[in-house]
Amino acid sequence: MAQPTTDTWSIFDVIGPVMVGPSSSHTAGACTLGYMAGLLFGHGLQSATLHLHGSFGEVYEGHCTDVAIIGGLLGLLPHDGRIATAYDLAEAAGISITLKPCHLGAEYHPNTVKFDLQGNDKRMVIVGSSLGGGKIAITEIDKIPVRLTGAYSSLVICFDEGQHSLMDFLKFAMEEGLDPVKTETYSYKNRIILDIEIRQWFESAIIEQITSRFDVKWVRYLNHISHYDQS
Amino acid sequence: MSSRQFFSAAKLLQLIAQHDDLTTIADAVLAAEHELTSRQPTEIRANMAIRLTVMRDAISQSLHNPARTKSTLSGGDAKRMHEHTPEHNFLSPVMHRATQYALAVMETNARMGKIVAAPTAGSAGIVPGGIIALQEEWHMTEDQCVDGLLTSAGIGIIIAHNATFSAAKGGCQAEVGVSTAMCSAALSAMRGLSPERCLNSASLALKNMLGLACDPIAGLVEAPCVKRNAIGVAHAMTSAEMSAAGITSNVPFDEVVEAMNNVAANMHANIRETSKGGLAVTPTGKRITKMIFGKNLGTALAKDTPPTAEPSAQHSCHYSQA
Structure with missing residues (x-):
């Protein structure tokens, strides 16, 4: 239990987030998990099955955990009052939602959700946990163990081993004038996810360039999630 | 320049002792945040001041609202306490006001209104209740309140790094327990106690919530x-008053946080935010659950589903769909 966290804590994570109630872990954190999963999936979501593990599965109704996750999937952040109408928004967007309380295993944090997201001829299975006080971590993407917390902005690239190397992407980023701060490489079997921290703003055209120049499975830009912002 | 980050109370006190520009916990917190995020101290203070406004709005939304919440389990108690003005009151004026405000924030939270998690939503009433009541009763400036928030954030950051804010991991000691420690230190700082006495009041508060x-x-x-x-904010004030009286915790703050972790590891999952133990499974708890959901809340009351079974190789779902 006593595992000192390596995550950075801003005072705005402690006195914050500014959020719609009733629970920071089961509402605000759940919403942020949905938001991250939505960014990772990208466009064209048609159906989402939410496997709710542990405490999430036990008490989601009272904490509006399901509502918050769905709101996040639709792009809403924890302080957005529209979260309360997430089911209606999902219906209007033509996204079908299925809820399944489950037990993923004791090694998972008690507040964990496994997203099974489908649409646009693609499927992505994402696991993430709400760590308390609104903090979150995405821990698995299509069985690849990762740790994405939204603590910094990053370019996330998924590709198969042998197709490219870390250096290919770093070289490309530098050529485009980007300044990668640090990288993390995650893998499962021959599939690799590269997380490149980039602190500067850049054109979304870079994402399209990567897709056309390299043989990648997918590329996403994950914006830094800050509890500093409150409106 | 050496790092201004602190992950323990010992380090926090050391930083204050070593740097001439740091006198209070709030100073040290501001310096650490500035170093971490590059945001200017004025910017950081201004953002915290906006949070105070959100807190006040959350109080005023429910202070005079007699309506019960959707579940009918709460609502109207802030107003009830506000209008309760007997000649003899066990609570001092500032404590009486703080309890009303804590109730009001939590009622707003239960209505899906906007609040500031401090450090969590389930404990969102204590820090604002204490700080804003103190401001109104003792005529404190907005700057002093911001100092109070910064002090409470410093206490929170130490706990975040060494323990948890997650009740699913540590029970309510991780939420209300932590917020009483944060509030107690904030109130001590606002009345001008030394950093050591502020941390001592946090120790007194957290120990009693283990x-x-x-x-x-x-x-x-x-x-x-x-x-x-509401009772938590009164508890925080008692701890702060005891610290002001010179009463000292035998166990220093860092070790109290260690104890909190140790206790968390010994707490059964049934009393860690699963609603499978304690008040939730009393006859009244079960009756209310049934009344609200029209059923036994799916799996929540099932007896044969251990919350922490052995790790399974497959990620299969054992529970039926709720």
Whole structure:
């Protein structure tokens, strides 16, 4: 239990987030998990099955955990009052939602959700946990163990081993004038996810360039999630 | 320049002792945040001041509102306490006001209104209740309140790095327990106590909350959470007053946080935000759960589903769909 966290804590994570109630872990954190999963999936979501593990599965109704996750999937952040109408928004967007309380295993944090997201001829299975006080971590993407917390902005690239190397992407980023701060490489079997921290703003055209120049499975830009912002 | 980050109370006090520009915990917190995020101290203070406004709005939304919440488990108690003005009151004026405000924030939270998690939503009433009541009763400036928030954030950051804010991991000691420690240190700082006395009041507060069960009825952040916040802020004030009187905790703050972790590891999952133990499974708890959901809340009351079974190789779902 006593595992000192390596995550950075801003005072705005402690006195914050500014959020719609009733629970920071089961509402605000759940919403942020949905938001991250939505960014990772990208466009064209048609159906989402939410496997709710542990405490999430036990008490989601009272904490509006399901509502918050769905709101996040639709792009809403924890302080957005529209979260309360997430089911209606999902219906209007033509996204079908299925809820399944489950037990993923004791090694998972008690507040964990496994997203099974489908649409646009693609499927992505994402696991993430709400760590308390609104903090979150995405821990698995299509069985690849990762740790994405939204603590910094990053370019996330998924590709198969042998197709490219870390250096290919770093070289490309530098050529485009980007300044990668640090990288993390995650893998499962021959599939690799590269997380490149980039602190500067850049054109979304870079994402399209990567897709056309390299043989990648997918590329996403994950914006830094800050509890500093409150409106 | 050496790092201004602190992950323990010992390091926090050391930083204050070593740097001439740091006198209070709030100074040290501001310096650490500036170093971490490059945001200017004026910017950081201004953002915290906006949070005070959100807190006041959350109080005023429910202070005069007699309506029960959707679940009918809470609502109207802030007003009840506000209008309760007997000649003899066990609570001092500032404590009486703080309990009303803590109730009000939590009622707003239960209505899906906007609040500031401090450090969590289930404990969102304690820090604002204490700080804003003190401001009004003792005529403190907005700057002093911001110093109070910064002090409480410093206490929170130490706990975040060494323990948890997650009741699913540590029970209610991780939420209301932590917020009483944060509030107690904030109030001590606002009345001008030394950093050591502020940390001491946080130790007194947190020690008395070790092992607190998180056992919400029907899984809602209402019973016992709403009233527990009101009693929590009174608890924080008692701790702060004891520290001001010169009463010292035998165990220093860092070790109290260690104890909190140790206790968390010994707490059964039934009393860690699963609503499978404590108040949630009393006859009344079960009756209310049934009344609210029209059923036994799916799996929540099932007896044969251990919350922490052996790790399974497959990620299969054992529970039926709720």
